[in-house]
Amino acid sequence: MIDTQPFTLWIALGLVLIAxxxxxxxxxxxxxxxxxxxxxxxxxxGEDMEGGQVQFYPNTFIFxxxxxxxxxxxxxxxxxxxxxDMGIGYTVVPxxxxxxxxxxxxxxxx
Amino acid sequence: xxxxxxxxxxxxILFFPGIGFCISIALFDExxxxxxxxxxxxxxxxxxxxxxxILQPLADFLKLLANEDxxxxxxxxxxxxxTAIIGLAIPLVALLFIPIIDTTGLLSFEGDxxxxxxxxxMIALIIFLAGWFSASKLxxxxxxxxxxxxxxxxxxxxxxxxxxxxxxQSFSLAGIxxxxxxxxxxxxxxLPMVVFFLVFLLSSQAELERSPFDxxxxxxxxxxxxxxxxxxxxxxxxxxxxxxxxxxSAGLAVTLFLGGxxxxxxxxxxxxxxxxxxEGVSGLAVxxxxxxxxxxxxxxTIIVLILSxxxxxxxxxxxxQFLEFSWKWVIPVTLGVFAITFFYxxxxxxxxxxxxxxxxxxx
Numbered sequence: 001m002i003d004t005q006p007f008t009l010w011i012a013l014g015l016v017l018i019a020x021x022x023x024x025x026x027x028x029x030x031x032x033x034x035x036x037x038x039x040x041x042x043x044x045x046g047e048d049m050e051g052g053q054v055q056f057y058p059n060t061f062i063f064x065x066x067x068x069x070x071x072x073x074x075x076x077x078x079x080x081x082x083x084x085d086m087g088i089g090y091t092v093v094p095x096x097x098x099x100x101x102x103x104x105x106x107x108x109x110x
Numbered sequence: 111x112x113x114x115x116x117x118x119x120x121x122x123i124l125f126f127p128g129i130g131f132c133i134s135i136a137l138f139d140e141x142x143x144x145x146x147x148x149x150x151x152x153x154x155x156x157x158x159x160x161x162x163x164i165l166q167p168l169a170d171f172l173k174l175l176a177n178e179d180x181x182x183x184x185x186x187x188x189x190x191x192x193t194a195i196i197g198l199a200i201p202l203v204a205l206l207f208i209p210i211i212d213t214t215g216l217l218s219f220e221g222d223x224x225x226x227x228x229x230x231x232m233i234a235l236i237i238f239l240a241g242w243f244s245a246s247k248l249x250x251x252x253x254x255x256x257x258x259x260x261x262x263x264x265x266x267x268x269x270x271x272x273x274x275x276x277x278x279q280s281f282s283l284a285g286i287x288x289x290x291x292x293x294x295x296x297x298x299x300x301l302p303m304v305v306f307f308l309v310f311l312l313s314s315q316a317e318l319e320r321s322p323f324d325x326x327x328x329x330x331x332x333x334x335x336x337x338x339x340x341x342x343x344x345x346x347x348x349x350x351x352x353x354x355x356x357x358x359s360a361g362l363a364v365t366l367f368l369g370g371x372x373x374x375x376x377x378x379x380x381x382x383x384x385x386x387x388x389e390g391v392s393g394l395a396v397x398x399x400x401x402x403x404x405x406x407x408x409x410x411t412i413i414v415l416i417l418s419x420x421x422x423x424x425x426x427x428x429x430x431q432f433l434e435f436s437w438k439w440v441i442p443v444t445l446g447v448f449a450i451t452f453f454y455x456x457x458x459x460x461x462x463x464x465x466x467x468x469x470x471x472x473x
Contacts, residue, residue: 027175027343054250067261078272098449
């Protein structure tokens, strides 16, 4: 199957999802179910701690921003080849983009 | 689209080389990983289920499937169910794109490497959501560590994938394998690509959250990290998903750098022609399929053994050491080699490689 048609992708996605959901329902069927209040508490190493949503750690947010910037850079690098025809531009443009990115990272290091 | 085509496609997706085969090879590779890891630590490893414990990963999965599944009251229950199901489905879909029984994957189109880049990022986001939905004070540090680490090591993986795509001038895995066949050498056989290969393996280890990068799930410190609230079938799904991700990473490394499911025919063109000629013949096509599958399994297992040795040799470090390592060393080195490579490729392609390529050309 060299050229996959778009609908084949949807069929594959649908079949995979159906298979996984069936496996999930199988687990639901064969597993025992007798919840008690003690079981339903959030895990806390035996301490009495309330469950519930915790604040988002801001450090992760910084990494998410870095990730967004460099993810976009990586896709620009990848698509730099597509927009230009062959020739010298095919290699030099990605190299220049990579160089700009490198400068960015080296600035971050300080 | 004939009826036969439909039946073959659906059977291919469901059994071979689709879901059934991928899950089997994932469980097999987990067994290899555990056995080798145990041997390096002077232990025996799984022993009782089947030959030398080969069925142990399957037994573990079935046991988790039949275990009671506890959803804490504070947690977002539908969120937990959703992440468990999607977390297993994403690596399965991604594996359908890896060439296993042929030089093209079961699903293949021009640009599928971009879709795979998207899917690997999705896995990181699903892991973050899995920890977030479980709403536990013990899961949260693990979740945040997992999110920072996975996002930091995603960039080198993307750069390594795109470097190969640019080098082979193809955005489909089938095209990359074909380029290697035409060039009579794997992509790995050039100096910059060795750097990208090492970066890819290192970052895969980080993406798989295996030692020394296992601080998000550090079981002795934060009792399992983001997966602490998961039990029963959901934990089983995440474990199986981790195995599938390992096979996917190894398979992608094999496809991008080691010639995919091809073997010696890379250097023996007459054998390659014979393999291509028997693909349409009903009886002999099985031979080609078996040959490609065996080659893929051997190469994938070698990569899994490398990752497993890496896991056994290194001790766990702290989270900020890894983040620093990624942003201060891995990403700058990858970007630098990327920049150098694409200044260097035109000359090597025309002058240096044409000389060396003659040496590998047997015909």
